[in-house]
Amino acid sequence: MTTIKLHNSKTRKKEVFTPIDPDNVQMYVCGPTVYDRAHLGNARPVVVFDVLFRLLRHVYGAEHVTYARNFTDVDDKINARAAESGREIGEITAETTQWFLDDMGALGALEPTHMxxxxxxxxQMVEMIEDLIARGHAYAAEGHVLFAVDSWREGYGQLSGRSVDDMIAGARVEVAPYKKNPMDFVLWKPSDAEQPGWDSPWGRGRPGWHIECSAMSHDLLGESFDIHGGGNDLMFPHHENEIAQSCCANPEGEFARYWLHNEMLQVEGKKMSKSLGNFFTVRDLLEQGIPGEVVRFVFLQTHYRKPMDWTEKKASEAEATLRKWRALTAGIEPAATAAAAVLDALADDLNTAGAIAEMHKLAAAGDAAGLLAAGQLVGLLSDEMGDWAAAPSVDLSAHEARLFAARQTAMETKDFAEMDRLKSAYTEAGLEVRMSKTGVELVPGTGFDAAKLEGLE
Ligand SMILES: [Zn+2]
Structure with a gap:
C-alpha cells in the first residue's frame, strides 16, 4: 500500500499518515459561510482537500473514506445580508449553498460524503455546550455561554503556538464585561426578535461559530478522527477553539489527529481585496470563459502550503497545456494504474506540482493512457470537465505571420504605422503580442474575442 506523508500542523512535522481505521478513513474540512458567491480564495481549500480526498480513495478504496464539510448557515454576516436585501435568510442560504456546489463542481471537486x-x-450544539458547562469548561453569563480558557490552559494555544498570556497581550478588541478572561469565546449568544434564534437553557439564542464544527464532526465522525483541514487563516482562533471545545467535551477522544492547512491566494502578486479592484469570484472567471478545469490546473501547480499566485499568464498557459493533453488523450482508455511517480508525488504531502511535472513527462513521451490515468487521479481530463476543449482553439498562425511580415517591412522602411496598427488590433482583441527578431507569438488572454479578428483589414 502507498505510504502517504502529510505535514501535520499540530506537530509542525511531515509525518507518515496512519489512519485509526483503514476501512473508514475520516476527514473533516471547514466549509463556507453561505451569504455570497465563493471568491477565488475560497476555492483553494476546496480543491486542495478534493485532491486529498481522491488520493485517500485511491489508496484505501472509495467506500472506505468519509469526508465531511459543513455549511455555516447561521452567522451575523448572513443576517446582515438579509436585512440589507430584504430577503429571507433561508432563501439566501439555500441559494448560496447551491451556488457553491455548482461553482466547486465546475472546478472538478467531488461532493463530500456529508455536507x-x-x-x-x-x-447537538446545545448538548455539547451543556456538557462543557457540566465539566467546568464553560459558564453562562448575561444570556451568553462562554468557553473558559483558564479551565484548559494546558491545551489552549498549542495548535497555533501561542500562550494565553501572549494572546491577551495581543488582543486589541474591547472586552465584554461578562467575560472572566478576555480570551474566553462565545459558545452561545442571545438573539433579539429580528435575529434567528432557538430555545435553549440560556434563553432564545444562536450558537457561536466555532461550536458547530465540534458538534457536527462529533456527530458524523466521532470523538477521534483522522484529518482536519482548512485554510491557515482559520488556525487561530477557529481551529484552536474547535480543539478546546472537542477535547474538553470528549476528553477520552483525540479529536483530529492530523491537521492540514493550506496557504492563502494572491492575484498577480497582490492580496485579493475589493479595495485593490482585483477581487473576483469563481463564477466571474467561469463567465469570462475561463474553464473550471483551467482554474483547477493553475491551483495544482502550486503546493498547498505555499502562497498561490493567480495570474492571467498562468491561466492562458494552463489552457494551452490542457488543450494539448486533451487532444492527446481523446478517445483513449486510461491506463489501469496511474504511474508510480505521479502517485508518489501526491503521497508526499500532496505535491501536486510534482504530479503535474510527471504528467508533462508522460505527455512528452506520448503516453496518452498513462497521462489520462494520472489526470483522473488529480481530477483533470475527465469527460464531464472537457466540454470547453471540444471547441477548437483559434488558429492564429496566419495572424502571427502577417504581423511578423509587417515587422520586417517596418524595419526596412522605418515606417511603423502598419505594424503598430496590427499590433493594437490584436491587443484590442485580447491577445498578448510577443514580438522578437525571430518571430511573433499571439497568446490569447482571458478577454480574448476571436470575433474581433474577423474582417481585420
Ligand atoms: Zn470549522
Missing part, C-alpha cells in the same frame, strides 16, 4: 448545515445541528 451538514449548522442549522440542522442546533440540538
Amino acid at each position: 451538514p448545515r449548522a442549522t440542522q445541528y442546533i440540538p
